[in-house]
């Protein structure tokens with residue numbers, strides 16, 4: 001019985017520490033910019049890497065002269081059009097990376113637009 005009480009006394013702080021850690025899930029912040037070079041439209045950086053459970057905040061800036069472009073992440077329900085007009089060329093996307101895997105990032109308005117991938121580590 002004494003051993004059990006000792007084990008519980010050790011386990012309790014660990015449980016609280018785990019709860020604190022969960023509440024303080026890290027926020028992974030990215031700035032992703034849409035540019036054009038020799039006709040190629042590119043969201044850069046293309047690859048975003050986070051861990052499962054992270055809160056993800058992506059600031060999208062469309063600097064392409066060709067107009068509105070969209071930023072979509074397959075599997076996460078993200079699909080945001082971003083204007084390119086000065087003063088109205090920024091959008092913010094936030095979500096929790098609750099599914100591990102590799103998810104395609106693309107422009108839902110232009111198939112040729114260079115996208116990338118969201119990598120959510122286990």
Ligand SMILES: [Cu+2]
Nearest residue numbers: 069107110113
């Ligand atoms: Cu596009």
